[in-house]
Amino acid sequence: MTTDLVVAVSPLQQKLKRFCIWIETKFECRIARATFAARMALVAVAFGALHAARARGYLDVHWLLGLAAWLVFGWAAFWTLLQIVRRFHDLGRTGGLFWAVAIPFWASWRIVELFHVGDKPERGWAWIVLVLFCAWSIGLTLQLFLRRGTDGPNGYDGREFYKNMEIR
Amino acid sequence: MTIAPQAKSEWKDAHVHPPGFRARRGLNWFTVGLLYSMYYMCRYNFRFAGPGMRAEFGWDAQQIADLAGWFSLAYGTGQLINGLFCDRIGGRATMLIGAIGTIILNLIIGFSPSISTFSAFAMLWMVNGYLQAAGAPGMVKTNAAWFNRDERGVFAGIFGFMIQSGQTMISLLAPFILNGFTFLAFVAGPGEWRMLFTLPPIGVGLVAVCFYFISSPSPDEAGYPKAIHDDVDNSAGTTVRVLDSFKFIFLNPLVWFYAVAYACTGAVRHASDQLAPLYFEDVLGFNMKTNMPEIAVGTLALIPMVAVAGSVFSGWVSDRFFHGNRYPVAMVLYYVESVVIATAATVMSLHLIGPTAGGILLGCLFLVLIAITANSTHSVVGAAAPMDIGGKKMAGFAAGVIDSFQYYGAAIGLFITGRMLSVSEGNYAYWFGIMTCFAFFGGCAMLSLLLRQKGRQAASRGVLAFMVLLIVAAIGLGIPKYRQQKAIHEIHVAAEEAAAAAEEAANPTAATVVNPAK
Numbered sequence: 019m020t021t022d023l024v025v026a027v028s029p030l031q032q033k034l035k036r037f038c039i040w041i042e043t044k045f046e047c048r049i050a051r052a053t054f055a056a057r058m059a060l061v062a063v064a065f066g067a068l069h070a071a072r073a074r075g076y077l078d079v080h081w082l083l084g085l086a087a088w089l090v091f092g093w094a095a096f097w098t099l100l101q102i103v104r105r106f107h108d109l110g111r112t113g114g115l116f117w118a119v120a121i122p123f124w125a126s127w128r129i130v131e132l133f134h135v136g137d138k139p140e141r142g143w144a145w146i147v148l149v150l151f152c153a154w155s156i157g158l159t160l161q162l163f164l165r166r167g168t169d170g171p172n173g174y175d176g177r178e179f180y181k182n183m184e185i186r
Numbered sequence: 187m188t189i190a191p192q193a194k195s196e197w198k199d200a201h202v203h204p205p206g207f208r209a210r211r212g213l214n215w216f217t218v219g220l221l222y223s224m225y226y227m228c229r230y231n232f233r234f235a236g237p238g239m240r241a242e243f244g245w246d247a248q249q250i251a252d253l254a255g256w257f258s259l260a261y262g263t264g265q266l267i268n269g270l271f272c273d274r275i276g277g278r279a280t281m282l283i284g285a286i287g288t289i290i291l292n293l294i295i296g297f298s299p300s301i302s303t304f305s306a307f308a309m310l311w312m313v314n315g316y317l318q319a320a321g322a323p324g325m326v327k328t329n330a331a332w333f334n335r336d337e338r339g340v341f342a343g344i345f346g347f348m349i350q351s352g353q354t355m356i357s358l359l360a361p362f363i364l365n366g367f368t369f370l371a372f373v374a375g376p377g378e379w380r381m382l383f384t385l386p387p388i389g390v391g392l393v394a395v396c397f398y399f400i401s402s403p404s405p406d407e408a409g410y411p412k413a414i415h416d417d418v419d420n421s422a423g424t425t426v427r428v429l430d431s432f433k434f435i436f437l438n439p440l441v442w443f444y445a446v447a448y449a450c451t452g453a454v455r456h457a458s459d460q461l462a463p464l465y466f467e468d469v470l471g472f473n474m475k476t477n478m479p480e481i482a483v484g485t486l487a488l489i490p491m492v493a494v495a496g497s498v499f500s501g502w503v504s505d506r507f508f509h510g511n512r513y514p515v516a517m518v519l520y521y522v523e524s525v526v527i528a529t530a531a532t533v534m535s536l537h538l539i540g541p542t543a544g545g546i547l548l549g550c551l552f553l554v555l556i557a558i559t560a561n562s563t564h565s566v567v568g569a570a571a572p573m574d575i576g577g578k579k580m581a582g583f584a585a586g587v588i589d590s591f592q593y594y595g596a597a598i599g600l601f602i603t604g605r606m607l608s609v610s611e612g613n614y615a616y617w618f619g620i621m622t623c624f625a626f627f628g629g630c631a632m633l634s635l636l637l638r639q640k641g642r643q644a645a646s647r648g649v650l651a652f653m654v655l656l657i658v659a660a661i662g663l664g665i666p667k668y669r670q671q672k673a674i675h676e677i678h679v680a681a682e683e684a685a686a687a688a689e690e691a692a693n694p695t696a697a698t699v700v701n702p703a704k
Binding site: 025026027028030031032034035036038039040041042043125128132133134177 | 208209406407480484488
């Protein structure tokens with residue numbers, strides 16, 4: 019049971035490994051406030067355009083348009099995730115805080131949809147509860163847009179950065 | 187650099203994985219979890235088909251509960267056997283075999299005309315249970331190879347998300363199917379519950395193909411040798427001889443403490459999951475056959491979400507504050523669960539839950555609270571603990587043994603609950619009461635383990651003796667109570683039948699059908 023075996027790695031698994039290294043490297047850097055705000059504006063335009071196209075029924079004309087819309091949506095969602103993680107890194111905080119931003123907003127949206135909070139004025143109190151529930155997320159979002167990044171290396175500059183620093 | 191970022195940087199260096207490892211692990215974890223979640227779609231379809239089957243075949247609540255109970259027995263036994271073989275053939279192969287089997291079984295049920303007899307359906311559903319049991323050991327074994335001990339709690343919790351997403355998917359898909367739909371030239375009418383057994387297997391098949399190409403049984407086979415440290419056996423490879431696995435796991439006392447506790451999780455989790463649609467119909471007055479109310483759909487969709495939150499949080503707490511020890515967190519969760527369900531039983535007995543606005547809200551709220559506590563223990567005890575005990579080589583059988591008890595517990599819980607519901611004429615306070623007992627018992631099992639691990643052997647044995655006393659008392663008091671209720675129930679049924687016969691004799695044209703369940 020203690021014998022070390024040499025395990026073969028298939029070509030497909032090697033390709034997956036290279037792909038994963040490429041993806042991971044994408045997250046390991048920092049962006050400043052202005053760049054973040056500009057990119058978020060771009061994402062907002064993309065999401066807005068998709069929403070408007072869907073509301074006007076343009077995406078139902080042909081199934082290819084629907085598929086294209088889903089691809090654009092997927093890309094925009096991934097790109098947003100990437101920018102938020104990089105911005106948290108600039109603030110000297112872990113990219114995992116993305117979930118602290120995303121989950122409360124997503125859960126609130128689901129609750130609003132499930133219980134029709136928006137359609138019923140007598141459920142106004144629910145909005146106050148939801149805002150309180152999202153307070154931390156709102157605070158983090160404001161920090162992403164407004165707070166200045168840390169000066170110098172902060173532990174989130176990427177593997178390659180620290181490797182080079184050790185050599186020097 | 188100031189001190190804090192420097193410390194952070196050092197921490198990152200200490201925990202660094204090879205480049206691309208975390209993304210590759212995420213991808214692996216995602217495909218394994220997705221396949222397991224699809225397994226759930228071919229299992230939880232039953233609870234939505236239950237009301238339709240009840241209407242078509244005339245089965246009563248006890249028979250529906252019995253079916254779920256038989257499934258649990260087959261599933262539990264499958265866990266034991268499949269877990270053992272999983273350690274020999276690997277987690278990936280086990281999951282694929284199970285996926286192919288469950289696809290075939292669901293399609294047989296969906297298309298076969300001969301499932302109207304209770305025994306035929308029960309037999310098929312039991313075989314499906316056995317095949318479904320290939321999923322959990324395979325999933326746990328694969329993940330044991332990809333995670334260090336102090337990472338497993340959180341990831342077991344996140345795995346809860348994948349599992350629960352299967353439930354959410356079927357909770358959303360089932361109303362869509364049952365309401366009837368049209369796809370190109372294909373038309374399915376409202377209430378066609380057989381479609382619940384023919385559409386989900388297609389999803390399982392598609393995901394199984396992705397799983398076959400992407401997943402890897404260990405980091406070594408994905409190009410990351412020695413990336414993970416295994417406390418049990420850190421040598422390469424993930425498979426082990428059947429006899430070695432059997433001996434190591436069966437002789438480990440930790441396994442048996444967790445197994446008893448997990449039986450209690452199973453009794454609560456399955457009783458609340460499988461009987462919730464009947465509870466909605468019988469207590470809250472919903473129509474669950476063709477046109478489910480939004481609050482029912484919302485509650486069934488909300489339950490998995492809150493369950494995931496609870497699972498992740500409890501896993502994180504056990505990793506962060508208890509150095510990967512699962513029993514202290516599990517103990518607290520079981521006791522909280524028993525308090526929550528006892529409150530629900532009290533509220534139910536006071537007739538505060540029922541088909542009124544407040545009653546419906548309360549009824550749904552308690553289901554959600556039970557789901558949080560039951561599913562938190564589900565992840566911590568059922569996924570993280572077997573990985574810790576068995577490591578990458580024997581996690582399959584460890585998970586099999588522990589998880590099998592979940593289903594034996596579920597079978598016992600469902601058999602008792604089904605009978606009590608039948609003889610009490612739908613008094614769901616018994617449902618809550620039985621779940622309370624199981625939750626409390628699970629807490630005692632974890633308390634006993636906690637004392638044992640602290641070296642307080644006498645106290646640990648004392649708790650075990652108390653648990654035996656609880657069982658004796660439950661049998662001694664419960665069986666006479668059941669017989670008493672059954673006698674009253676039989677008198678009611680006889681009176682109803684006599685009244686119906688008298689009415690039929692007086693007016694022969696208007697034949698009255700008496701539901702034997704009433």
